[in-house]
Amino acid sequence: MSHSQPAGGTGGGVPRPPALTPGAAPNAASLQMTGAPSDPDLIRLPWDIPLEQWPDHHLVALPRGISRHVVRFARLSGKVYAIKEISERxxxxxxxxxxxxxxxxxxxxxxxxxxxxxxxxxxxxxxxALITRHLQFSLPYRAVMSGTLRPDTLTRLVDALVVLLVRLHLNGFYWGDCSLSNTLFRRDAGAFAAYLVDAETGELHPMISEGQRAHDIDVAHTNIFGELLDLEAGGLLDPSIDPMEIAEQICDRYQRLWAEITQDEIIEEVDWHRVEQRVRRLNSLGFDVAEMMVRRKVGTGRLVVRPKVVDAGHHQRRLLRLTGLDVEENQARRLLNDLDSFRVANNLRHEDEAIVAHRWLAEVFHPAVDSVPGELRRKLTPAQLFHELLDHRWFLSESAGRDVGLEPSVKSYVANVLVYKPDEQALLPDNEYE
Incomplete structure (x- = not known):
């Protein structure tokens, strides 16, 4: 997912956001809002009252994770903000x-x-108070659960958290308090995408050290083991789940993913195709390789290959470039697969990729999403909705022994699946596609 950036900043030569001094706000002589807010009503909130005592008419009820600080959600001008009470420093x-x-x-x-x-x-x-924009369609890990947390759901949450930690480390960010509680999750096709929500203990460096990485992994192991024990004590963990085993899995999966992305690979010169295979493996994990560093091992016919620059979001960027749809990585992969199937089914193999993408949007994606009633369409992101429509079409077609088509699948999905789903969106402006 691409993130819109505030108007100011702290690095890269960009000036910091301006300090905004309020007018007729409570205690206006001392109250100050610093940042890049787009809503003037933010300064009119009851800042002279402790956050835990704010009246309900200022707040919106959304699932909250466990936090050492008071956190509340406020809705202003069609947007939802998360507000955390914390020391100025x-x-x-x-x-x-x-x-x-x-x-x-x-x-x-x-x-x-x-x-x-x-x-x-x-x-x-x-x-x-720190104000952040609420991440639409995101949920704390406890809200992902419906009743007892099943092993497959927990596995997907763990995988998402591992990818998040690797991506942060690639950017030189030391988290210091990696946990399920400090993470928000969004549905991403059949998986989850994880987002950091608490950076209070974090540090940003040009490059993260081995010691910092090791400490982050150790903290993640301890925190997640404790969180799972808490779920187990509350009867919210499937009996087949061993908290210690899951905590160990997080460490193991992190190490394997980090090695795949960063480690040297020694190959024989005649096995150059293995370099292409390495790039494809990284692409399948959602990472792009901008360069490969290749050097000859002295005195041998072997080459040492290392990915030099690696960025996340391989499928996201391709879909965004072709269609303008800005979605999660696995959703992008699923939509691209459907786009490629559309190309084959319509004998467009030799047509320009951008033209095929435009036709797919106009003839498949938008008609399918728009055919869902508006009040139900807002339960999921358009990309997640389309992914689930494709899944439902596949199940119906398997049962019928033939392709039932998209239109009947939409009607069946709406009547039998979507109406029973919880609303995971705080508020989304009309006609806004993510």
């Missing part, structure tokens, strides 16, 4: 870190502003 620090992560296109929530200089009606100081 850490609010400003976390704001800068989140902005830098957004600039690097790392999977994290988008910072909006920091509120400082808060005092209550009696003039007593209150903690500052």
């Amino acid at each position: 850490y609010a400003k620090r976390e704001y800068r870190l989140l902005w830098d992560l957004a600039r690097l296109d790392a999977p994290s929530v988008e910072p909006v502003a920091v509120i400082t200089g808060r005092t209550d009606a009696a003039g007593e100081p209150l903690d500052s």
Whole structure:
């Protein structure tokens, strides 16, 4: 997913966001909002009241993860903001870190502003507040569960968290408190995509050290083991799940993915095709290879191959370039597969790729999504909705022994599946496709 960036920043030669001084706000002489907010109503929220005491009419009820700080959600002008009460020092620090992560296109929530200089009606100081934009369709890990957490769902959550940690480390970010609780999850075709939501303990470096990586993995192991024990004690964990085994799996999967992305590979000169195979394996994991460093091993006919520059989002970028759809990685992979099937079915193998993509959007994707009633269409992102429509069409076709077509599949999916799904969206403007 691409992240919109705030108007200012802290690195890369870009000036920091301006400090905005309010007018007729409570305690206006001291209250200050620093950042790049787009909604003037933010400064009019009741900042002179502790966050846990805010009246309900300012808030929206959304699933919240476990946090050491008070966190609330406010809806203003059709947008939802997450507000965290925290000391001024850490609010400003976390704001800068989140902005830098957004600039690097790392999977994290988008910072909006920091509120400082808060005092209550009696003039007593209150903690500052960090404002971030709520990540639409995202859920804390506890909200992903419906009843008991099943092994396959937990596996998908763990895989998403591992990919997130690897991507952050590739950007030089040391998390310091990796856990399920500090992560938000969005459905991504049959998997999940993970986003960092708490950067309070993080550090950004030009390159992460081996010691920092090892410590992050160790912290993740400890935190996730504890979180799973907590679920087990509450009867929310399937009896077949061993918390220690899952915690160990996270470490093992991280090491295997990191090695696949960064390790040297020694090949014989005659086996040059293995370089292409390595690139394809990385692409299948969602990573792009911009360069390969190849050097000859002294005194042998062997070559040492290392991916030099690796970026995440291989399928996302291709789909965005072809269609303008900005979706999660696995969703992009699924949509591209359907686009390729459309090309073959319509004998368009030799047609320009951009023209085929335009036809697929106009003849397949948009008609399918638009045929879902508006009040139900807002339950899932358009890409996730289309993915589930394709799955439902496959199941119906298997049962019927023939392709039942997309239109009957949409009607069946809406009547038998979608109406029973929970609404995972806070608020989405009309006609907005992610």
